[in-house]
Amino acid sequence: MTDGSPPTWRMLQAEAVDGLRAGGVESPETEARRMVEEASGCTGTELVMALDEVAVERAAARLRSMIERRTAGEPLQYVLGSWGFRHLDLMVDRRVLIPRPETESVVDAVLAEIDRISATRQPVDVVDLGTGSGAIALAVASERTCTRVWGTDASEDALVVARGNLAGLGRAAARVRLAAGSWFEALPSSLRGGLDVVVSNPPYVDPSARLPDEVHDWEPHTALYSDSAGTADLDRIIAESPEWLRGDGALVCEHSPEQTAELVDRAAARFAEVEVRRDLAGRDRALVARRPLR
Ligand SMILES: C[S@@+](CC[C@H](N)C(=O)[O-])C[C@H]1O[C@@H](n2cnc3c(N)ncnc32)[C@H](O)[C@@H]1O
Incomplete structure (x- = not known):
């Protein structure tokens, strides 16, 4: 991102790890990965393949907003908006x-x-x-x-x-x-x-x-x-x-x-x-x- 070119998911993931670590989050790597998965819509190997793709601006903004919420203390599950329970993926928020x-x-x-x-x-x-x-x-x-x-x-x-x-x-x-x-x-x-x-x-x-x-x-x-x-x-x-x-x-x-x-x-x-x-x-x-x- 230093040369002004739009960031790839790899750059954004590194930025997320740094931001979360600086904000005192205990497992910054794991959480950054979960957030990048959520923002990019890619999971597992799909994400590995997509890491060098340029992120669309809206998705990058969504990731940054997630980092901000998380470093303000909001639980990861609410930030992601969903969480696994047994084999279900449930929507969760502050309600x-x-x-x-x-x-x-x-x-x-x-x-x-x-x-x-x-x-x-x-x-x-x-x-x-x-x-x-x-x-x-x-x-x-x-x-x-x-x-x-x-x-x-x-x-x-x-x-x-x-x-x-x-x-x-x-x-x-x-x-x-x-x-x-x-x-x-x-x-x-x-x-x-x-x-x-x-x-x-x-x-x-x-x-x-x-x-x-x-x-x-x-x-x-x-x-x-x-x-x-x-x-x-x-x-x-x-x-x-x-x-x-x-x-x-x-x-x-x-x-x-x-x-x-x-x-x-x-x-x-x-x-x-x-x-x-x-x-x-x-x-x-x-x-x-x-x-x-x-
Ligand atoms: C510990 S949470 C459990 C939520 C969910 N069953 C779970 O296991 O994740 C307790 C739930 O009981 C609900 N609750 C509290 N008082 C209640 C009441 N008097 N009657 C019915 N539900 C109540 C709360 O709104 C909350 O959703």
Whole structure:
């Protein structure tokens, strides 16, 4: 660029690495590559082949704006505008929580319950309470064709994002419905007592905890924090789910490892079987409670 000629993607990538490093970003090479992929529309070997091509001005401007946003502290996922969750590529922005890898392991626990139930009856009716970007609901619908899935959220803004992601889901979208409202209030009362699996990744962070700035300053607080040291929403979901589930149904809830003992106690008073699943880092992450006590 020094001679005034328009920059190639290789030059822009080097500029991105320098800009991100100077802005204190931890993995400037990896992030620069992700941004160049996004701005150029080329991934993997496609990008390698395109590195010496001149970038159109608008794409170069888009890359520079991404670098600016990232160095101002905005999470990479919002800057890119999309993020992977299991095999899905989901649109994400400040209206929704960024889908986390630990939630991918919660989906594994949900699929195990669906497989247990679908061996005796189908379709399997699943509700994802607090669906945010739609991550859990859409992954479940696309990975198990025997399901009918509801995704709910109290945030209308989040539901706009979930609807956008649903539109890109393909055939499985026909088995997904989205609804607004607080926890079970979003659902038609005709579903009471008829659900096979209730899953939720509710807000579960203690409001007095200090989350990293990149999380606290950018992600929706209604998706992160919950009263009673983080368990207020989990408590409500555990208390109300038995009346919505069938006799052999299951509740699967994401939670933080410190909450395990308290949540297991609460669930054991309402379900015949309770277990805790770990995430890939080996930390307690999902409460699985089966067969509500009547
Ligand atoms: C931790 S985020 C989970 C988002 C998504 N399910 C995921 O795993 O990435 C919690 C979600 O619960 C929603 N939420 C918070 N309070 C709620 C309520 N009372 N009823 C329904 N949804 C609620 C938030 O808007 C947010 O989308």
